[in-house]
Amino acid sequence: MDRARPASTLERVSSWTSTAIALLEAxxxxxxxxxxxxxxxxxxxxxxxxxxxxxxxxTGSLKHRLARSLILYGLVNGRIHEGTTLVEASSGSTAVSEAYFARMLGLPFLTVVPRSTSPEKIQLIEFAGGRCHYVEPGSDMYGEAERLAAECGGYYLDQFTYAERATDWRGxxxxxxxxxxxxxxxxxxxxxxxxxxxxxxxxxxxxxxxxxxxxxxxxxxxxxxxxxxxxxxxxxxxxxxxxxxxxxxxxxxxxxxxxxxxxxxxxxxxxxxxxxxxxxxxxxxxxxxxxxxxxxxxxxxxxxxxxxxxxxxxxxxxxxxxxxxxxxxxxxxxxxxxxxxxxxxxxxxxxxxxxxxxxxxxxxx
Missing domain, CATH: 3.40.50.1100 (Rossmann fold)
Structure with a gap:
């Protein structure tokens, strides 16, 4: 019985990941x-x-491709699982698109934004299902996003680091x-x-x-x-x-x-x-x-x-x-x-x- 539990857990996790990837591919x-x-x-x-x-x-922008690639990158690298909170440092279109995909997969999404972010942007992010965490000054976004992800056991999508490697340039x-x-x-x-x-x-x-x-x-x-x-x-x-x-x-x-x-x-x-x-x-x-x-x-x-x-x-x-x-x-x-x-x-x-x-x-x- 004890030996069966890890296999059952792995099977459940694998099944969720497989479904998540299929949703992104669709x-x-x-x-x-x-x-x-x-x-x-x-x-x-x-x-x-x-x-x-x-x-x-x-989601109305080029960042739709990027957000999908970033989340797919986290999934295939074993960093995103069922229930994982996704965290980003973005107050713009990337956050809107990531929030859209997070909601598609049933995952919480939190983005760190400067206090000066316009209400229109906040509304777009929240409409897509995301939550905003405010910082001042805006240059603190990166460190705060990393801290929040570590604190909640989430995954920092980090568009500014992973954008170039998350997209497969071969095809x-x-x-x-x-x-x-x-x-x-x-x-x-x-x-x-x-x-x-x-x-x-x-x-x-x-x-x-x-x-x-x-x-x-x-x-x-x-x-x-x-x-x-x-x-x-x-x-x-x-x-x-x-x-x-x-x-x-x-x-x-x-x-x-x-x-x-x-x-x-x-x-x-x-x-x-x-x-x-x-x-x-x-x-x-x-x-x-x-x-x-x-x-x-x-x-x-x-x-x-x-x-x-x-x-x-x-x-x-x-x-x-x-x-x-x-x-x-x-x-x-x-x-x-x-x-x-x-x-x-x-x-x-x-x-x-x-x-x-x-x-x-x-x-x-």
């Missing part, structure tokens, strides 16, 4: 292939710009594999550039590793907002580079170089002014009716600059970037003129530069 099957939209450019340029629309995931229906599959019948099926931002560094690591693994000539460019440490860390080869400045473009940019950022797979980094990012998402909405967040604008500015460079060099090809999340959650911020003005952002010169680019194909800094 979600992946339902939501994996997001749309690849075409941004209108003059066809005679010979350059096509595609927008991978990650806003259509069930497993990752975002890179999806993009190349969707481009197969286009006139330039192997893109010249992939343009992404860095929040954890996981997305750029996935694309960068995938194109090398598949031996594609595609280059990866990472766009970085004002005040972020990633650009300086990449430029100087300094993994310890910090700025101490939080990003004003939600979802990308960090005050420190995060552990998941892999500079060796990146071909180029571009700094983008915050006002340009906001001007770009407003232009995107007017030109395509796609309503996106500020990080999508950062991506778009980087793509425009690279297209202008390709035209100047007489090159043709395609560029792919991402719609990272939907614009509805930013109606009171990036799309509100008073809010933008209060931050001292003048969108007009950036908008004029982009309009000139779309007419002539040239980019003037």
């Amino acid at each position: 979600d992946a099957t339902r939501s994996a292939d997001t749309h690849l939209h075409i941004f209108p450019l003059p066809r005679e340029w010979g350059i096509d710009l595609y927008l991978k629309d990650e806003s259509v995931h069930p 497993n229906n990752n975002i890179a594999e999806s993009v190349f599959s969707q481009l197969a019948l286009e006139r330039h099926p192997i893109p010249s550039w992939i343009v992404v931002g860095a929040g954890t560094g996981g997305t750029s690591a996935t694309f960068g590793r995938y194109v090398k693994y598949r031996r594609h000539a595609t280059r990866v460019a990472v766009v970085d907002p004002e005040g972020s440490a990633f650009f300086g860390g990449w430029r100087d080869g300094d993994a310890g580079h910090t700025t101490g400045t939080p990003s004003r473009i939600e979802g990308i940019g960090r005050p420190r170089v995060e552990p998941s950022f892999v500079p060796g797979v990146i071909d180029e980094m571009l700094q983008v002014p915050d006002a340009a990012s906001i001007a770009a998402v407003r232009l995107l909405r007017e030109r395509t009716l796609h309503w996106a967040g500020g990080s999508t604008g950062t991506n778009l500015v980087g793509a425009f600059r690279l297209i202008a460079r390709m035209r100047a060099a007489g090159e043709q090809g395609s560029i792919v970037t991402l719609i990272c999340d939907g614009g509805a959650r930013y109606a009171g911020t990036y799309y509100d003129d008073d809010w933008v003005s209060a931050r001292g952002w003048d969108l007009a010169p950036h908008r004029e530069r982009m309009e000139r680019f779309l007419e002539s194909g040239t980019w003037v800094e």
